[in-house]
Amino acid sequence: MSANPAVQTSRAPGAAFILKKALVSAFVALVLFSLMIGVRTEAGPQGQLVYWTRFGDLAAMVGAVFGGSIIIELLRQWWGPVDTVKVVPASVQRGLSLAGRLLPPVLLVFTFLVPVLFYNERYILDLAILVLTYVMLGWGLNVVVGLAGLLDLGYVAFYAVGAYSYALLATNFGLSFWICLPLAGILAAFWGVLLGFPVLRLRGDYLAIVTLAFGEIIRLVLINWQSLTGGPNGVTGIPRPTLFGIPLSPADDGLAALLGIEFSPTHRIVFLFYIILALALLTNWVTIRLRRLPIGRAWEALREDEVACRALGINTTTTKLTAFATGAMFGGFAGAFFATRQGFISPESFTFHESALVLAIVVLGGMGSQLGVALAALTMIGGFELFRGLDQYRMLVFGMAMVLLMIWRPRGLIGHRAPTVFLKHSQAISSDLVKEGHG
Incomplete structure (x- = not known):
């Protein structure tokens, strides 16, 4: 035979x-x-x-x-072959689903308890503040890249605008942190709209090049406009935030003296930790709420297909501008916090490397996934610290890790491209509704 x-x-x-x-x-x-x-x-x-x-x-x-x-x-x-469908046992599926539901609240509770568990570990507290700062930046950029599908390589520009807005307003006019914080977000959103207008007709690589140029323009302006920004010397003497007007200092009118406890420099670190945690949670809450509104669904439609989005009657101009403005506003908030935490800022803190790092966090975590961005920020920033003693090989190791992740998980750690609103059950449509003259 x-x-x-x-x-x-x-x-x-x-x-x-x-x-x-x-x-x-x-x-x-x-x-x-x-x-x-x-x-x-x-x-x-x-x-x-x-x-x-x-x-x-x-x-x-x-x-x-x-x-x-x-x-x-x-x-x-x-x-075996890649296209072979492997059946996952039902018990494993239930376990993974339960772990996915429990992981966010467990991480949130642990984050709240970090200052309590590591009160005497100044290094861990500083690292936690840095991680939360990048989590907030990642969630802000996720609005532009993950939800609206607009590749932005100049996100550090809004970060810089927020930082310098707070630093200049606080040092020149004596405004408090809580007044300058919304002003920094508004100014950053204004610059986001200014960036959005020239790129309304651009997509893909062209959009990335223009946003990259915008970030470099902002950095060069900060360096050369010495009369306003201080040039390469930056801005010093940036005031620290207060608790309803009560400074966290060893003075007689400080918080420790009013509470009758011994002053510790850790008090200010813990206070800064909870400030950035509150700002990050606010960013997450606003992003989740916006996704369920018509503007959020318009972002998702724009991400999937801009031509089809325009054919459906969605105003792509407004959709793009709101995405840039919203993401820039959160970047401005993070920049204002960065300025008050450091007490000193300079153009060297706002280079393209920062934009690339935040974009890598969004892509590796999964575009559109809030939990994935948080886990990627924790991995990237915490991982950099773990390899601090191996400066020669640190970037090589992370480059290899990113390549492997892009091979095995091309949509990130937790890829999420599902639309916010969809039909959970298929519905039959009568033939009378789809015949000629009726739809």
Whole structure:
């Protein structure tokens, strides 16, 4: 009996194919890492170029790539074809669903208890404030990128506008933090609208280039307008926030003296922690509420298909401008907090690296996912601190982690592209409603 030629049997690649692919990967790693790891250069004491070789580290990295490529191919053979549908047991599905429902409240409760659990750990408190700042920035950018689908590479510009707005208003006019905070958000939203007008007809790469240029324009203005911004020297002496007019200082009119307790510098750190936590939760609450309103559904329609969105009668001009203004407002709030926390700001704090980091948080967490952005911010910022002692390899490790995540989870840790409003049950439509002349 002759075999049917239409039936083809798929065989797993042999050892020769796996070895060949591993050698190719190792060769690519050798070419890429030769100058990054194999040769180290620095400026000498007299300005000359000093270099030394690290061939041992280079060989270890190439060997790791070689072995990792073999392991990945073996795992692919063991896992089977990608298009094979694997049935997940019902018990596992229920467990994952329960974990997904319990994770947000558990994280929220733990975040509230961080100052209590780590009161004497100044480093952990500062790191927690930094993480919450990037969580707020990620949620703000998620409105523009995740919900409206507008690729913004200049988000740091609104961060800078909020910071400098608070710093200049507080130092020149003596306004308090609670008065300057909404003003900083309004000014940042105004600049978001100004950015939105020139890019109304742009999409994709062109939109990214224009927003990137906008961020660089703001940074150069901050550097060169020395009479207003102080130029490269920045703004110093930015006042700290108070608790309803009561300063958190060791003075007689301070909070500790009024409560009759011993003053501690940690009081101000805890106060700042709860301020940024409240601002982050406000950002999350407003974003969730906006998603359920018509403007939020218009953002989602714009993200999925701008042509179809315009064909449905949605005003894309208003939709884009509101997305830019809302995201910029939250960036301005975060910038005002950054200025009052640091007490000093300069243009060096608002470079493209900050925009890239916030965008990476949004993309890795999952565009449109609030929980995913929070987890990505915790992983990115906390992970950077874990690898602080390995400055030479920190960015390399994170770059590899991002590549692997984009391969295995292209929509981020928690991808969320489902529309806010949809029909939960399919409905039958009568033929009388769809015949010619009726719809």
